[in-house]
Amino acid sequence: MSFKQVRGQEQAIRVIQKDLMRKSMAGTYLFTGPSGVGKKFAAINFAKAINCKKKDIDSCDHCSSCQKIDKLNHPDVQVTKAKGDSIKIEQTREIKRGMEYKVYEGKKKVWILEGAEKLTIEAANSLLKFLEEPPSNVVIVLITHSPEKLPLTIVSRCKIVRFSPLSYQQVEEFLKEKNACSSELISLVSRLAKGKIGEAFHLINDEDILREREGVLNKLAKGAVDKEVFEIAKRWSRLEKDKLNRFLDMILFWFRDVLISKLGTKEFIINEDREKELKKIKNRYSFLQIYRCIETVEQTQRYLKANVSPLLALEGMWLKLVY
Numbered sequence: 001m002s003f004k005q006v007r008g009q010e011q012a013i014r015v016i017q018k019d020l021m022r023k024s025m026a027g028t029y030l031f032t033g034p035s036g037v038g039k040k041f042a043a044i045n046f047a048k049a050i051n052c053k054k055k056d057i058d059s060c061d062h063c064s065s066c067q068k069i070d071k072l073n074h075p076d077v078q079v080t081k082a083k084g085d086s087i088k089i090e091q092t093r094e095i096k097r098g099m100e101y102k103v104y105e106g107k108k109k110v111w112i113l114e115g116a117e118k119l120t121i122e123a124a125n126s127l128l129k130f131l132e133e134p135p136s137n138v139v140i141v142l143i144t145h146s147p148e149k150l151p152l153t154i155v156s157r158c159k160i161v162r163f164s165p166l167s168y169q170q171v172e173e174f175l176k177e178k179n180a181c182s183s184e185l186i187s188l189v190s191r192l193a194k195g196k197i198g199e200a201f202h203l204i205n206d207e208d209i210l211r212e213r214e215g216v217l218n219k220l221a222k223g224a225v226d227k228e229v230f231e232i233a234k235r236w237s238r239l240e241k242d243k244l245n246r247f248l249d250m251i252l253f254w255f256r257d258v259l260i261s262k263l264g265t266k267e268f269i270i271n272e273d274r275e276k277e278l279k280k281i282k283n284r285y286s287f288l289q290i291y292r293c294i295e296t297v298e299q300t301q302r303y304l305k306a307n308v309s310p311l312l313a314l315e316g317m318w319l320k321l322v323y
């Protein structure tokens with residue numbers, strides 16, 4: 001796997017390869033952008049390119065260094081991620097100690113910190129000390145989808161590399177090449193994935209989400225969700241946050257599509273498989289009602305982020321959507 005396989009991130013890769021070409025790496029990089037768009041994949045390839053025995057600005061994929069990094073057992077490359085909800089000071093301390101040793105067999109030590117927004121304050125402070133005077137043979141890559149949660153003192157010491165969502169066509173093309181699933185499913189998940197390849201794979205591998213989508217959209221299309229709202233709210237309230245958010249996205253996409261159908265710009269429809277039903281249902285809603293439904297779902301997502309009781313938030317949402 002080389003940089004070519006990092007999809008849709010040409011601009012970010014250009015920034016990285018420029019530094020590799022000049023052989024002047026920054027001490028610390030911050031890879032930011034939505035989750036599931038290839039930041040970690042790019043970071044691993046960066047570590048490979050830095051240490052590759054055959055190539056300079058990319059990885060050859062075949063030398064012992066590239067292969068060890070792919071298997072995450074290269075002594076000079078470390079990947080740290082949260083244990084539980086946070087990256088604790090014990091974790092950063094341990095890695096820092098390792099980074100202070102000489103390079104064993106590569107050219108530089110590379111430390112990739114995944115989910116950097118989860119650093120505890122103590123861990124962030126300890127990391128900051130390290131960033132103030134990093135050893136010249138160390139490159140640190142912080143990965144985050146929420147750079148605003150990192151202390152400014154850390155961000156200001158990083159070279160920022162931005163990753164963006166892909167177009168749905170890019171996601172679709174990638175899934176087709178990988179033969180990820182049936183062509184019908186590829187067409188659907190690439191539209192539902194919000195430009196994130198990682199998200200597309202989540203949807204493919206989690207049958208629950210698409211099954212639930214079928215059930216709920218069938219009911220919404222018929223305007224037949226009524227007494228069941230409490231039952232759906234109860235079922236959803238037990239889900240883990242990420243999954244619940246995906247379910248809410250499905251509802252959001254539905255009302256967004258009702259709006260688009262009303263506007264007559266069908267090329268932007270996400271639920272392409274539901275075009276006929278959207279056409280039928282669009283006149284049951286006024287523009288104002290659709291905006292209110294969208295706002296209701298978005299507000300629910302904000303409530304859940306702020307740790308409001310999921311059951312209460314979901315019951316409130318469904319009641320507003322249905323009645």
Ligand SMILES: [Zn+2]
Pocket residue numbers: 051052053054055059060061062063064065066067
């Ligand atoms: Zn190599």
